Amino acid sequence: MSDKNAEFIIVGAGVVGLSIALGLLQKGHQVTILDGGDSDLSASKGNFGLIWLQAKGSHFAPYAKWTHKAVKKWPDFAKSLEELTQINLALEQTGGYEFFTDSNEFKAFQADLKQQQIHLGKKSSYEILTGDDLRKRYAGIGDKVVGATFCPLDGHVNPLKLFSALHSAVLTLGGKIFSNNKVKNITPLQGGGFKLLALNGNRFYSDRVILAAGLGTNSLAKQLDFVTQVRPQRGELLITEKIAERLPFVSSTIRQVNEGGIQIGGTSEEAGLDDSESLNVMVNLAQHAVSVYPQLSNVRVNRAWGALRILSPDGYPVYAQSHQYPGAYLVTCHSGITLASLHCSLLAEWIIDASNQSTLEAFSENRFSISSAA
Numbered sequence: 001m002s003d004k005n006a007e008f009i010i011v012g013a014g015v016v017g018l019s020i021a022l023g024l025l026q027k028g029h030q031v032t033i034l035d036g037g038d039s040d041l042s043a044s045k046g047n048f049g050l051i052w053l054q055a056k057g058s059h060f061a062p063y064a065k066w067t068h069k070a071v072k073k074w075p076d077f078a079k080s081l082e083e084l085t086q087i088n089l090a091l092e093q094t095g096g097y098e099f100f101t102d103s104n105e106f107k108a109f110q111a112d113l114k115q116q117q118i119h120l121g122k123k124s125s126y127e128i129l130t131g132d133d134l135r136k137r138y139a140g141i142g143d144k145v146v147g148a149t150f151c152p153l154d155g156h157v158n159p160l161k162l163f164s165a166l167h168s169a170v171l172t173l174g175g176k177i178f179s180n181n182k183v184k185n186i187t188p189l190q191g192g193g194f195k196l197l198a199l200n201g202n203r204f205y206s207d208r209v210i211l212a213a214g215l216g217t218n219s220l221a222k223q224l225d226f227v228t229q230v231r232p233q234r235g236e237l238l239i240t241e242k243i244a245e246r247l248p249f250v251s252s253t254i255r256q257v258n259e260g261g262i263q264i265g266g267t268s269e270e271a272g273l274d275d276s277e278s279l280n281v282m283v284n285l286a287q288h289a290v291s292v293y294p295q296l297s298n299v300r301v302n303r304a305w306g307a308l309r310i311l312s313p314d315g316y317p318v319y320a321q322s323h324q325y326p327g328a329y330l331v332t333c334h335s336g337i338t339l340a341s342l343h344c345s346l347l348a349e350w351i352i353d354a355s356n357q358s359t360l361e362a363f364s365e366n367r368f369s370i371s372s373a374a
């Protein structure tokens with residue numbers, strides 16, 4: 001088989017495309033990945049690195065269950081990826097907090113957790129702490145914190161190490177990655193298979209094609225008769241100088257990366273395709289961090305960036321196969337770090353043989369066709 005004629009072509013070498021590629025390669029399949037360039041938008045290079053369950057899928061049981069499965073699978077996934085690549089992912093899953101400085105937000109979040117618990121039953125547990133409970137646990141927590149929730153399954157990883165480990169694992173197992181080959185057109189061929197034309201004029205052929213192109217998905221999705229369209233949502237982050245002292249907790253907005261810097265984040269902004277950072281948001285982030293943990297006021301911020309999330313119309317993952325063109329798949333999600341452990345296992349198995357995984361039906365794009373017809 002030549003480089004340009006693959007069994008599977010995956011469009012997009014972000015965390016999602018690479019995780020699926022790894023899963024397919026581990027099952028003995030041949031995989032080529034076509035990717036854009038370094039200047040492309042890339043959520044995989046700008047995210048917060050959380051492996052997070054709290055409140056996910058409160059209003060959509062399949063997502064709560066899928067995320068729960070993903071966080072439980074992370075330790076084995078990390079172990080096998082580390083063994084394959086010798087790259088330390090700095091996985092820590094010792095539980096994580098959501099901190100609140102606003103009582104109404106705290107109450108609303110508790111309702112979401114309660115709802116999530118109904119979906120998960122005894123598989124999962126969480127704690128609710130008042131501000132004073134929390135200050136007893138961690139003396140440095142600020143007076144403005146009115147409460148917190150804690151889930152023992154939550155944690156974090158070094159997302160850039162994950163990205164580079166996936167890349168390295170795919171190459172080690174014989175996958176081929178072609179950067180600077182942004183796909184312009186995908187043509188289904190009579191009798192099966194696909195022809196992909198890159199912007200640089202290169203042509204590739206494959207038996208099956210998987211769209212995992214992040215914010216580059218929309219135009220290609222239409223060519224393969226998918227109805228899913230994704231949209232950007234900006235998140236901004238600060239990163240401090242490295243500090244020797246370890247932060248005693250991991251939270252959804254403040255965490256210490258293994259190299260020592262503290263990452264502060266958690267914003268959600270509708271800013272179109274603009275991934276730049278903005279002063280007022282950075283100020284709010286810094287104020288939030290200092291309210292939660294006042295001793296951070298003495299720590300210098302070194303860097304800030306914005307990055308764009310990839311959201312489906314309802315915010316949940318889409319795992320779809322084309323009805324019109326069998327062999328074409330579309331995969332998109334927010335939380336591609338958390339879900340990497342399943343994208344590399346159950347999702348890859350579903351792509352190989354959909355009859356294996358009826359639970360993934362809930363994530364098909366039928367839900368958008370039904371709502372647009374209604």
Ligand SMILES: Cc1cc2nc3c(=O)[nH]c(=O)nc-3n(C[C@H](O)[C@H](O)[C@H](O)COP(=O)(O)OP(=O)(O)OC[C@H]3O[C@@H](n4cnc5c(N)ncnc54)[C@H](O)[C@@H]3O)c2cc1C
Nearest residue numbers: 012014016036043044048050183214216235335336337338
């Ligand atoms: C600020 C922020 C914080 C986040 N925090 C977390 C978190 O804590 N935990 C978590 O689980 N998730 C988090 N996420 C989400 C997570 O980062 C994403 O779900 C994940 O990175 C998406 O990966 P992807 O491969 O789908 O997309 P991307 O990383 O965007 O990759 C898409 C790739 O497709 C390529 N491409 C695009 N168009 C084409 C084309 N036409 N042809 C070929 N290639 C193409 C691009 O070059 C790019 O390499 C966060 C995201 C953001 C923005």
